Amino acid sequence: MAEPIYIFSDGILRRKENTIVLETSEGKRHIPVENVAEIKIFSEVDLNKRLLEFLTEKNISVHFFNHFGYYIGSYYPREFLNSGLVILKQAENYLNEKKRLFLAKMFVEGALLNIINNLKNYNENYRFSDKIRIIKEHVDKLTMCYDVEQLMALEGNAREVYYNCFDEIIKSNDFTFNSRTKRPPENELNALISFGNSLLYTTVLSEIYKTHLDPRIGYLHSTNNRRFTLNLDIAEIFKPIIVDRLIFTLINRRQIKTSDFHQISGGISMKENAKKLFVQSFEERLKDTIQHKQLKRQVSYRSLIRMEIYKIEKHILEDQEYEPYIG
Amino acid sequence: MITGSVLLSSTVCDREAWLIAHQIEPDQFNPFIEIGRLIHTESYKNNQIREISLPGMKIDMIYEQGQMVIVGEIKKSSKFLKGARLQLLYYLNEIKKRQVQAVGKILIPKEKKQITVVLDEQSIDELNQAIKNAEKIISLPRPPQRKKSSFCSKCGYEEFCWS
Numbered sequence: 486m487a488e489p490i491y492i493f494s495d496g497i498l499r500r501k502e503n504t505i506v507l508e509t510s511e512g513k514r515h516i517p518v519e520n521v522a523e524i525k526i527f528s529e530v531d532l533n534k535r536l537l538e539f540l541t542e543k544n545i546s547v548h549f550f551n552h553f554g555y556y557i558g559s560y561y562p563r564e565f566l567n568s569g570l571v572i573l574k575q576a577e578n579y580l581n582e583k584k585r586l587f588l589a590k591m592f593v594e595g596a597l598l599n600i601i602n603n604l605k606n607y608n609e610n611y612r613f614s615d616k617i618r619i620i621k622e623h624v625d626k627l628t629m630c631y632d633v634e635q636l637m638a639l640e641g642n643a644r645e646v647y648y649n650c651f652d653e654i655i656k657s658n659d660f661t662f663n664s665r666t667k668r669p670p671e672n673e674l675n676a677l678i679s680f681g682n683s684l685l686y687t688t689v690l691s692e693i694y695k696t697h698l699d700p701r702i703g704y705l706h707s708t709n710n711r712r713f714t715l716n717l718d719i720a721e722i723f724k725p726i727i728v729d730r731l732i733f734t735l736i737n738r739r740q741i742k743t744s745d746f747h748q749i750s751g752g753i754s755m756k757e758n759a760k761k762l763f764v765q766s767f768e769e770r771l772k773d774t775i776q777h778k779q780l781k782r783q784v785s786y787r788s789l790i791r792m793e794i795y796k797i798e799k800h801i802l803e804d805q806e807y808e809p810y811i812g
Numbered sequence: 813m814i815t816g817s818v819l820l821s822s823t824v825c826d827r828e829a830w831l832i833a834h835q836i837e838p839d840q841f842n843p844f845i846e847i848g849r850l851i852h853t854e855s856y857k858n859n860q861i862r863e864i865s866l867p868g869m870k871i872d873m874i875y876e877q878g879q880m881v882i883v884g885e886i887k888k889s890s891k892f893l894k895g896a897r898l899q900l901l902y903y904l905n906e907i908k909k910r911q912v913q914a915v916g917k918i919l920i921p922k923e924k925k926q927i928t929v930v931l932d933e934q935s936i937d938e939l940n941q942a943i944k945n946a947e948k949i950i951s952l953p954r955p956p957q958r959k960k961s962s963f964c965s966k967c968g969y970e971e972f973c974w975s
Binding site for chain 1: 953954971975
């Protein structure tokens, strides 16, 4: 089973025969290419075209993060799976407003239902029952939205109700939520959410690469002229299940403390050890399995992400109507 | 478009044939697909002529044996012989249109088996029937509905179909 490679040390990344070699001041590390699912780089790494050619040949994407752990961009190799029909249908589902709205709505609905399930997990003494009811009302209102902007507004409101529960879910008084801030996040909790979300966005992007869908055509996130948007759409469904739950666990088990962060200009960033711990726990979470009803076997969350992409592919091919994964 | 692999898959699963015909390839990271790819690249490595691509055809091996031209198709096992035979008949018929007479051989290195396929009148009828059937499947506007079969668990479309 191929694994994602995370690089935290500075050095040179190059091709050597049929392996990738990472040369650092501490020595050489050989990475057999057949075992590489994707590469995420957090440190200063020099690389050349020969390596990119090799990664293209092996269908491996590379995601870059800056010194503070913010996503910079991806090397998305030339497509190796091409279906003209799928691309046409994907664009048709974007251009036809009704069809686009259906998919966008499903992404929001999936996200909100998974958010509700998270709250149910922490609903001791029914402390979140009111909040759950309010978010449910938002879900019911989704059918009344007639454009994507309304959907996004509704989602934003529901998410605010959800974020208001964070301070109670998290046992440590050192972490407070206040409000959601990005670029840069203004407190520790926001820094964790941003970091976790970028890891998820790039993971979903790598999984899209293994399918026939084009990551540039998204349905919910499309207004903001980003290069990749479909991965953001699909990530919405998995953020509560993968990222948020991970954050609750790491803080409540005191594996991550406020001392794991440092101030940067205008914001806050995770220290390297905390990033490493987060990444490791994130990967463990992706390897966790659940029993799949249709397949009648255990599947990992990573496969579940790819199957979510297949479900969208089937939807646009008018094979099966899309229903988001609810975990 | 009809291709050798569309014909092969149409003997197993209509949905698979439709997907292949619409360039929706199976999961390339599926372990069974990876094994198949390995067998293809590692077997008969020393043969001089390998892989020839023509429209609708990717011939694994083509070589001469005495006076005869042999078209070889490498298979992982003898599980889908009916389909493999059709695939070869299709290749033989296509190259016959290009004035080359050949005999087919299904090569199963793991089982040390070679099965000869000859393009005669009866098999041409069989081929035409299979082409007609496959054309009907792939002209459908949507993929044919998924059907659980014993092949699903080893198919590269398993996760696509059953997600």
